[in-house]
Amino acid sequence: xxxxxxxxxxxxxxxxxxxxxxxxxxxxxxxxxxxxxxxxxxxxxxxxxxxxxxxxxxxxxxxxxxxxxxxxxxxxxxxxxxxxxxxxxxxxxxxxxxxxxxxxxxxxxxxxxxxxxxxxxxxxxxxxxxxxxxxxxxxxxxxxxxxxxxxxxxxxxxxxxxxxxxxxxxxxxxxxxxxxxxxxxxxxxxxxxxxxxxxxxxxxxxxxxxxxxxxxxxxxxxxxxxxxxxxxxxxxxxxxxxxxxxxxxxxxxxxx
Amino acid sequence: xxxxxxxxxxxxxxxxxxxxxxxxxxxxxxxxxxxxxxxxxxxxxxxxxxxxxxxxxxxxxxxxxxxxxxxxxxxxxxxxxxxxxxxxxxxxxxxxxxxxxxxxxxxxxxxxxxxxxxxxxxxxxxxxxxxxxxxxxxxxxxxxxxxxxxxxxxxxxxxxxxxxxxxxxxxxxxxxxxxxxxxxxxxxxxxxxxxxxxxxxxxxxxxxxxxxxxxxxxxxxxxxxxxxxxxxxxxxxxxxxxxxxxxxxxxxxxxxxxxxxxxxxxxxxxxxxxxxxxxxxxxxxxxxxxxxxxxxxxxxxxxxxxx
Amino acid sequence: xxxxxxxxxxxxxxxxxxxxxxxxxxxxxxxxxxxxxxxxxxxxxxxxxxxxxxxxxxxxxxxxxxxxxxxxxxxxxxxxxxxxxxxxxxxxxxxxxxxxxxxxxxxxxxxxxxxxxxxxxxxxxxxxxxxxxxxxxxxxxxxxxxxxxxxxxxxxxxxxxxxxxxxxxxxxxxxxxxxxxxxxxxxxxxxxxxxxxxxxxxxxxxxxxxxxxxxxxxxxxxxxxxxxxxxxxxxxxxxxxxxxxxxxxxxxxxxxxxxxxxxxxxxxxxxxxxxxxxxxxxxxxxxxxxxxxxxxxxxxxxxxxxxxxxxxxxxxxxxxxxxxxxxxxxxxxxxxxxxxxxxxxxxxxxxxxxxxxxxxxxxxxxx
Numbered sequence: 001x002x003x004x005x006x007x008x009x010x011x012x013x014x015x016x017x018x019x020x021x022x023x024x025x026x027x028x029x030x031x032x033x034x035x036x037x038x039x040x041x042x043x044x045x046x047x048x049x050x051x052x053x054x055x056x057x058x059x060x061x062x063x064x065x066x067x068x069x070x071x072x073x074x075x076x077x078x079x080x081x082x083x084x085x086x087x088x089x090x091x092x093x094x095x096x097x098x099x100x101x102x103x104x105x106x107x108x109x110x111x112x113x114x115x116x117x118x119x120x121x122x123x124x125x126x127x128x129x130x131x132x133x134x135x136x137x138x139x140x141x142x143x144x145x146x147x148x149x150x151x152x153x154x155x156x157x158x159x160x161x162x163x164x165x166x167x168x169x170x171x172x173x174x175x176x177x178x179x180x181x182x183x184x185x186x187x188x189x190x191x192x193x194x195x196x197x198x199x200x201x202x203x204x205x206x207x208x209x210x211x212x213x214x215x216x217x218x219x220x221x222x223x224x225x226x227x228x229x230x231x232x233x234x235x236x237x238x239x240x241x242x243x244x245x246x247x248x249x250x251x252x253x254x255x256x
Numbered sequence: 257x258x259x260x261x262x263x264x265x266x267x268x269x270x271x272x273x274x275x276x277x278x279x280x281x282x283x284x285x286x287x288x289x290x291x292x293x294x295x296x297x298x299x300x301x302x303x304x305x306x307x308x309x310x311x312x313x314x315x316x317x318x319x320x321x322x323x324x325x326x327x328x329x330x331x332x333x334x335x336x337x338x339x340x341x342x343x344x345x346x347x348x349x350x351x352x353x354x355x356x357x358x359x360x361x362x363x364x365x366x367x368x369x370x371x372x373x374x375x376x377x378x379x380x381x382x383x384x385x386x387x388x389x390x391x392x393x394x395x396x397x398x399x400x401x402x403x404x405x406x407x408x409x410x411x412x413x414x415x416x417x418x419x420x421x422x423x424x425x426x427x428x429x430x431x432x433x434x435x436x437x438x439x440x441x442x443x444x445x446x447x448x449x450x451x452x453x454x455x456x457x458x459x460x461x462x463x464x465x466x467x468x469x470x471x472x473x474x475x476x477x478x479x480x481x482x483x484x485x486x487x488x489x490x491x492x493x494x495x496x497x498x499x500x501x502x503x504x505x506x507x508x509x510x511x512x513x514x515x516x517x518x519x520x521x522x523x524x525x526x527x528x529x530x531x532x533x534x535x536x537x538x539x540x541x542x543x544x545x546x547x548x549x550x551x552x553x554x555x556x557x558x559x560x561x562x563x
Numbered sequence: 564x565x566x567x568x569x570x571x572x573x574x575x576x577x578x579x580x581x582x583x584x585x586x587x588x589x590x591x592x593x594x595x596x597x598x599x600x601x602x603x604x605x606x607x608x609x610x611x612x613x614x615x616x617x618x619x620x621x622x623x624x625x626x627x628x629x630x631x632x633x634x635x636x637x638x639x640x641x642x643x644x645x646x647x648x649x650x651x652x653x654x655x656x657x658x659x660x661x662x663x664x665x666x667x668x669x670x671x672x673x674x675x676x677x678x679x680x681x682x683x684x685x686x687x688x689x690x691x692x693x694x695x696x697x698x699x700x701x702x703x704x705x706x707x708x709x710x711x712x713x714x715x716x717x718x719x720x721x722x723x724x725x726x727x728x729x730x731x732x733x734x735x736x737x738x739x740x741x742x743x744x745x746x747x748x749x750x751x752x753x754x755x756x757x758x759x760x761x762x763x764x765x766x767x768x769x770x771x772x773x774x775x776x777x778x779x780x781x782x783x784x785x786x787x788x789x790x791x792x793x794x795x796x797x798x799x800x801x802x803x804x805x806x807x808x809x810x811x812x813x814x815x816x817x818x819x820x821x822x823x824x825x826x827x828x829x830x831x832x833x834x835x836x837x838x839x840x841x842x843x844x845x846x847x848x849x850x851x852x853x854x855x856x857x858x859x860x861x862x863x864x865x866x867x868x869x870x871x872x873x874x875x876x877x878x879x880x881x882x883x884x885x886x887x888x889x890x891x892x893x894x895x896x897x898x899x900x901x902x903x904x905x906x907x908x909x910x911x912x913x914x915x916x917x918x919x920x921x922x923x924x925x926x927x928x929x930x
Contacts, residue, residue, distance in 0.1 A: 052791065054787065054790075054791075073790070073795070074787075074790040074791055075790050075791075075792075075793045075794055075795045075796070076795075078790075078791060078792060078793035079793050083791070083792075084791055086787070086788065086791075090785045090787060090788035090791075091784075091785075091788070092780065092781050092784040092785060092788065092789075093784050093785070094780055094783070094784050094848070094912060095777075095780065095781075095784065099777060102777060103777045103778065103780075103781045103789075103792060103794075104792045104793070105774070106774050106775075106777060106778045106781075106792070106793065106794060107792065107793030107794070109774055111774065113770070113775055113802055113806075116770075116773040116774050116775050117766065117769045117770040117773050117775070118769065119769065119773075121774075124774075125773075125774065128774065164792065165791075165792075168792055168793055290697070291697075292697045292700065292701060338903075339899065339902075339903065342903055343903070346906065348696055348697065349620070349624075349626055349696065349847075350902070350906055352626065352696075352697060352700065353839065353840075353843050353902055354899075354902045354903065356836050356839060356840070357840065357895070357898050357899050357902045358899070359836070360833075360836055360837075360840065360895055360898065361892075361895035361896070361898070361899055363833075364888065364891035364892050364894070364895045365892055365895070367888045367891060368886075368887075368888035368889055368891065368892045369888075371886075371887060371888065372887070372888065474833075477832060477833075481701075481704070481705075481708075481832075484701060485701075485705070488698070488701070529718065530716060530717035530718060533712055533715060533716055533717070534712055534716075536708060536712060537708060537709040537711075537712035537713070539705075540704075540705030540706065540708050540709050541705075541709055543701065543702060543705045544687075544690060544691065544702050544705055544706065545690075547690070547691070547694055547698055547702050548690035548691075548693075551694065551698065
């Protein structure tokens, strides 16, 4: 078996009587781009939230590089190497582009409140700022560094959210519908960007997406869920020809 | 023992009823707007002041009571329209600050009008009379309050469950946006809520101030906070919950007022401990405990935040 | 990297030094009873308290209404430990002179006041900070009420003097340097409180602009995103709460010195509301705003608008409405107008150096 990064085992997520994710298992290996697709309300984002600690799974296990991270807080999970973006963009609205990315560096501080307040951590603060500048240059956002993050055009905001996630130094990047609201050209660029950062940052990527062109183009493997259950798994061309998947997307053949 | 406890219990039930009438206003407004209406206690106080001035004008007392209730309802309506409606799309902190601003304004207005002096509440015949029940000598209002409270709450629950406007209220408190899309006139539902809440606070003020006899600009602050705690205790958004919470708090607070004497009679302490001072603090301690242990209160529903 | 000391910052430093110098000179030459000094002393006190509240409500997004409670703790700790031993018999007359029979230096007592307030904040923060905005507001408010009661409890009288007043502790006037004959050689009773408040506010500013400050702002902007960026919400909120309370405690000590007496019953919810409204008028999220607004608020209420509370007769015509309490009514309406129509307050989220910067144009962002 190749290097396993994320291992999800029999994950179940229940809200009252509603089972949003039902006994779901999956594996992601190092360097892969894996997509999770399914109709609206299939439980994709819920699965993300259970992996990142926003929700506590009802049952099941989540392992990162062999370490059990089930039930940890979101910040602990981020510290262990999972960073994410959100379906509805969640940038820090009172901050500039630079500060948004800089904030993600807080995670790697060694200073405490006292030393940071009284500027006894000059070297660290300098390192944080330099790293942020370098990162912004690397992804071509440096010219926009002093703009307010929320005043950027929509596509740039999506991009910035990914960059902010990168700044936390993740091994695994979770992208929740990164192409939502983008035009075809922006979507293409996004696909290129995701592939590029995978190489440059030595990443593994787990992505939820509705743009099928994008998914088929960049994914190494695809998982399909419906009503919280896995209905298919495989390489893009396998998924494209899978009858269950086609049924799910066309509204289910049984009832019709 | 029972003879010692009974008078405190009785006045606890009475105050509880008065808190309940205020608490309903908090819980209904919170249910619909998710707003702690910090000014509600002051509306209750203003109702008392208006009554004082109306009675002084020489109108017959029964007419004063009716006009006072009408005026209180109008004040509640006006506050919502002036201070809360313009902020409907603003962050929640803004509208809460506005509520605090209204509270500050009402208190200062009353301070200005009354000159900051205690106003004597008019004696309302019959309910101001003294009666003796068992070991307790009290006013008729003490007995009338819980009965009247229960009747009014019953009427309100009927209104909420069996009328069109009640149905609209329930819909709005379940889902603000969707009910708007369903063609419910949000503004009139909210206004109705404020009118009902203020009207009940007006009734509560008549009962409360008949008991305590003086009104000053800060008279509404403490009962208001306690009624809010009662609403949280019962599960905010739930009318029966607020009523149960109010009675529990009213009773607990009055028992603490008599705790020194009760403990002394029971032989547990040999000299007074000055515990009566904690009757207000207890309410807030209860609040913090409830929020820490079961934030949804006794009858509240759990909600999950969407990410 | 850009050098931090650019022109706007230099101008800001010059302005601040100029203000302090002007106050120092004015103090030596104007009568000490001048209203100006009253306003500056109380204004400095309120500025510190307002900035500390802004750290929570404006920068961290924690809607706390416990400020009066922490000020009370600070005021009490300060006065309890600074009343000279020889005066304790008079002050604690109902409690045989009280149990504490030593005196701490003023500055040590101030720091202790802050530390004890912070300790209380830590303890109450454990259950309360997990709550959502409005519940947190009411819980902190309740906490302040509980504190107010406890400090008045007769059984604690030997320490707190029960519901009686604490007095005869050092006041701002004791900062003046006196000659042997008792006349004042150098007046420092205004400048020192302003310096204390200034240093405290500077520390808060340093915190806000550190990596921890950025984390707090991230929490205010979006808790879920902040958490996803690896910021531990509970510990950061707890930290902001303790720091804010520390400075509220120091502010309470300053208020005690300003008032010359301390009594628990005056630290009411209304006091918290007043400070909150000052913060809102200045702009939630602007330290400069809180400071400006504090001085304006105090100047207006103690000085400029005093005439509204008195009958005024101009050319034999008595101006209507003017009598006791009218000032507060005018105040209330100004506040409501700010709350409803100028929600940004005086400064929005801008600080003093921002005012010297040219308005940023959108050219960088637009394509």
